[in-house]
Amino acid sequence: MDFFGILSMVGGLALFLYGMHLLGEGLSSVSGGRLEKILERMTNNPIKAVALGAGVTALIQSSSATTVMVVGFVNSGIMKLSQAVGIIMGANIGTTVTSWILSLSGIESSNFFIQLLKPTSFSPVLALVGVCMLLFSKKEKKHNIGTILIGFAVLMYGMDAMSEAVKPLADVPAFTGMLTKFSNPVLGLLAGTILTAVIQSSSASVGILQALCKTGAVSYATAIPIIMGQNIGTCITAILSAIGAKKNAKRAAIVHLYFNLIGTILFMVIFYSVNEFVDFAFLADSANAAGIAVVHSAFNVAATMVLLPFAKVLEKLAVLTIPEDAEQQEEDRVLVLDSRFLETPAVAMEQCRTATIEMSELSKKAIYDAMSLLAHYDEEKAQRVLDLEDKVDKYEDELGSYLVKLSSKNLTEKDSHSLSILLHSIGDFERISDHAINIKEAAEEMTKKDQHFSNKALVELEIFSNALKEVVDLSFDVFKTEDLTRAAQVEPLEEEIDYLQAELKRRHIKRLRKGKCTIEMGFILSDVLTNYERVADHCSNIAACLMEVNDDAFDIHEYKLDIENKEEFEMSFKKLKEKYMLP
Known part of the structure; x- marks a missing residue:
């Protein structure tokens, strides 16, 4: 192979890897996070976990992406380690779909219709359709489908370019000699592991091996140990993603490693032991793309069938490898917005939305507890208001930072709207908890000075409190349900x-x-009434923000002026005056 041949091979590899990236990105966008949300809501049924892991991986064309998402879910506390095991096993099966697609390039026939099945025949058509969708359509969904078609076409052109570039290597003795060395199971295993760890994609490394098969110099004796190594090498992505994560997330990555490691060792020991007595003749045959796909699929399906009944053992091995320490475990659930999800914006948005709903519930508890202190002051409840407000502050800090990072990602129009609503709403939820502190302090001051509202004031304040509770309940529920x-x-x-x-x-x-x-009680009452009114203002902001974002506008003040001029508003206001009539 001369210098220009090497350039062609490197160029083909670059197109192949970029096409795979483009294909996966397009598929993830089209799914709109739905596949990932199914993973998030995974049940404890191991068979379903395997099936879902395989299905999601087959559709997004990346076992690494699925495993990294699982590590993120475990790190966030959304998914248990026991649920993760089945999905990780399924991801290994799902990733074999790519090798089957690539094996279509090996179809040889003079029949016109069979030739149409070859990717080199239909890829140009897909590329043309994809480009037309990107250039002439303004719909986001069609852009995503266009990206998938172009990604597939680029992937196949890259595969074809690699295959053509490496064909002359069949006549190079040094190359065939090197491949012969890899027929040694240990060397082949190491080669597959290192190659896959470097490019961080077992699908890509299997594709490269399938391209090398076009030379005719790769035997099954060489290919099989390399494929085994590729399954181990793909674990590096999950291991890297678990760095800095919680212990359970690290265990999920270790489960992935142990599954592939134990499966490979079992296969190698059994296969080569039997080979000593039976002598598999096919090992000397030249491997082809379809044969590579068969070996890749057969190994992963067999490994899953053998090790799935021992899922609990894999879980215990991971716990033994990364044991619990003596540190105090926090009783309360800590907010975790995992940075891994930033690469899948739809999942990240769902996480942010869930966290914001949790934040709103904490804020609501704080304001309700603070209001109850006015009638009966309780030191324990007052401390709870302080604790709740502190948690709400932490939620706002983490959510604000995370949403800003997420805003720089490629979001769908719907997710972009959701992000705007969340960014504006978290400030209102935080301010409501601040007003809870103010009300708590007013109740505390009354208790210390042994002062009380008059009976009439208490009755009026109860009516006011009921109205405030209704607006809080309504606006918070509107935020959840949109x-x-x-x-x-x-x-x-x-x-x-x-x-x-x-x-x-x-x-x-x-x-x-x-x-x-008294004047002193007047100041306290005025302070309480002001805080009540401001809480209602923030509730109004939340509802107005939701309506304005859906109308693609964002002037809350103008929106409020507009709605107040409507006839429906006047009718509703009149009914509310009757409902909350003061004695």
Whole structure:
């Protein structure tokens, strides 16, 4: 092989790897995170776990991507280690689909219809259709499908370029001599492991091996140990992704390694022991692309069938390798937004949404606990308000940073809208918990000074509290369900709360003039009423943000002015005035 032949081979390899990347990226985008969400909601059934792992990997064309996602789910506490084992095994089966697609390039026939099955025949058509979709369509879904078609075409052109470039190597004695050395099981195993670890893709390294088979110099004696090594080498991606992760996530990566390592050792020992007595004649035959696909698939299916019943043993081995330490375990669930998910934005968005809903629940608990302190102060409950507010602050910090990172990724239009809603809403949830602290401090001050609201003030405040609870419940539920119809009901409630605040202040001044209330209690009441009103404002912001983002606009103030002019608003406001009528 001359210098230009080497250039052709390197160019073919570059196209092959880029095509595989493009294909996987397009498939992930088309799935819109649905496949990953199925993984996230995985049940404890090991058979289903294997099937889902295989299915998802076959569709996104990357066992490494599936395994890294699983490591991320385990790290986040979403998935148990026991659930991860089956999915990891299934991922090994799913990754064999690529080798079967690539084996189509080996089809030889004079029949026109059979020739059409060759990728070199239909790839140009797919490339043309894909380019047309990218250039002439404005729909995101068609762009993603175009990316898949172009990725597949580039992958096949790369494979063909590699195959053509390496054909002359069949006549090079040094090359055939080197391949003969790899027929030694240990050397072949090491070669496959190192190659796959370097390019971090077993599908790609199997594809390279299939291209080398075109030379006719690769025998099954050489190919089989290399394929075994490729299964071990692919574990490097998951191991690297687990660096810095929690112990369970590291165990998930170790399970992946042990599964492939034990499966390979069992196969090698049994296969070569039997070969000593039976002498498999096919080992001397030249391997072809289809043969490589058969060996790759047969090994992974057999390894899964043998080791799946021992999934618990693999789990225990991982725990023994990475044991628990004596450190105190936190009782509360800690928020984990895993950076691994940033490479699959749809999954990352789902994680952020789940975390924001958790944040909203903490904020709601804080404000409800703080309101209850006004009627009956309890030191334990007051401390809980402080703890809840501290957690909400942590959620805001982590979510804000994570969402900013996520905003730089390639998001779908829907995910982009969701990101805008989350970014604006987390600030409102955090401010609501801050107002809970203010209300708690007002109740604490009353207790320390042994002061109380008058009976009339308590009755009025209870009505005001009920109205506030309704707007909190409604706006928080609207955020979870993204129900735009119910979102429109928030603003009249907020207006009623504004009215109640003004009316309660007016009545307090009246009592103050009659000497039925003190100035000091007046300051506390005014502070409480102001905090109630501001909580309602933040609830209104959450609902308004949801409606504005869905209308592709973002002026909350203008939106509120617009909605207040509507006839429906006036009717709703009138009903609320009757519902929360002060005595």
